[in-house]
Amino acid sequence: MDYDAMFNTQLETLKDEGNYRVFAELERRCGDFPRAKSHDAEAPDEVTVWCSNDYLGMGQNPVVRQAMKDAIDQCGTGAGGTRNISGTNHHHKLLEAELADLHRKEDALLFTSGYVSNWAALSTLGSRLPDAVILSDSLNHASMIEGIRHSRAQKVIWKHNDPEDLDRKLAALPANAPKIVAFESVYSMDGDICPMAEIVEVADKHGAMTYLDEVHAVGLYGPRGGGIAEREGLMDRITLIEGTLGKAYGCMGGYIAGSAALCDFIRSFASGFIFTTALPPAVAAAACASIKHLKQSNLERLQQRDRVAKLRAMLNARGIPHLDNPSHIIPVMIKDPVKCRMLADILMQDYGIYVQPINYPTVPKGTERLRFTPSPLHSDADLEHLIEALTVLWKQCALARAVA
Ligand SMILES: *Cc1c(COP(=O)(O)O)cnc(C)c1O
Numbered sequence: 251m252d253y254d255a256m257f258n259t260q261l262e263t264l265k266d267e268g269n270y271r272v273f274a275e276l277e278r279r280c281g282d283f284p285r286a287k288s289h290d291a292e293a294p295d296e297v298t299v300w301c302s303n304d305y306l307g308m309g310q311n312p313v314v315r316q317a318m319k320d321a322i323d324q325c326g327t328g329a330g331g332t333r334n335i336s337g338t339n340h341h342h343k344l345l346e347a348e349l350a351d352l353h354r355k356e357d358a359l360l361f362t363s364g365y366v367s368n369w370a371a372l373s374t375l376g377s378r379l380p381d382a383v384i385l386s387d388s389l390n391h392a393s394m395i396e397g398i399r400h401s402r403a404q405k406v407i408w409k410h411n412d413p414e415d416l417d418r419k420l421a422a423l424p425a426n427a428p429k430i431v432a433f434e435s436v437y438s439m440d441g442d443i444c445p446m447a448e449i450v451e452v453a454d455k456h457g458a459m460t461y462l463d464e465v466h467a468v469g470l471y472g473p474r475g476g477g478i479a480e481r482e483g484l485m486d487r488i489t490l491i492e493g494t495l496g497k498a499y500g501c502m503g504g505y506i507a508g509s510a511a512l513c514d515f516i517r518s519f520a521s522g523f524i525f526t527t528a529l530p531p532a533v534a535a536a537a538c539a540s541i542k543h544l545k546q547s548n549l550e551r552l553q554q555r556d557r558v559a560k561l562r563a564m565l566n567a568r569g570i571p572h573l574d575n576p577s578h579i580i581p582v583m584i585k586d587p588v589k590c591r592m593l594a595d596i597l598m599q600d601y602g603i604y605v606q607p608i609n610y611p612t613v614p615k616g617t618e619r620l621r622f623t624p625s626p627l628h629s630d631a632d633l634e635h636l637i638e639a640l641t642v643l644w645k646q647c648a649l650a651r652a653v654a
Pocket of ligand 1: 363364365366368391393434438463465466494495496497503504
């Protein structure tokens, strides 16, 4: 058997379709966000990153960095074990308390990533609650889909952001079955935001628990960065809030927040929580500092909103089509995988602008896009450089302009 030949056949197919992933090798420059050194031989030495999930640049915030350094000096590098066997550090407990407070919940539970928190929490809920049915929004993230699949619970997919469809599907289920409505607040590919009040209303009506992924919203929305649920005054209506420490908080890790019983249940039964080394204490300390900072500082959020609004206005003025949405994510639609990659390559090589092309299977075929996430630290000059480059490329590639 020639296994490499088998691997290569499938890789060739990906390449032919324009869906082969190429990673940009970068060295982020601390103190110079959003600049990074590029190791791509074709690109300039220094590039401007336009697609970071470190949405506010908190990964380079001096307070956050200092918290990480102090904790390393205090505790060393690794946690030294799983949470169960010697790995529960005081910094983990402090962070969990901080997260519970952020979402006004009784408790919170830390995981090594947001992916793992979704996978572990949903698979545990779905497999441990007898006859549970999980109702999943059709555009939910891969980590939720995998968790649901692994749970082997009955799964019902409802139409994206459609509370009426959810209502119909809940009504068709046995009244006494445990039901879990799983959805996100900000959907990161289209940047749309769920109608949370309606979804919560429908779930309540049918006695379903709500499972909300706020990964792209924590730190960014709500007066203390508690996410869309905080902004809408709905945190107490959500059974379980899941989030990440790897995006707006600029660190790493994932979590759930909910009742004491819910967190204890997941803590006690989730294999993805129990059988893995706990996060380094320094990561927990840095995340804690980042959350604390964004609880009391609105400056970063306001600056980000200003940059986002400005880039949208500039794109509109040049007739460059982008999805209109109420979030911080600006998808510029290319609708062709090969063109999408080509545009990203030219932006990188000729202009020092790094934006990752988003192709299938991350988004449906025919909706390929460049996804821009302006941060508080993208300057007016950065915005102008980007818009000039896009304007030139739009002409060269004869891409359709938005109808004025
Ligand atoms: C990124 C992401 C996750 C996973 O979070 P990580 O901390 O990066 O593992 C979960 N849900 C959604 C919607 C995401 O975009």
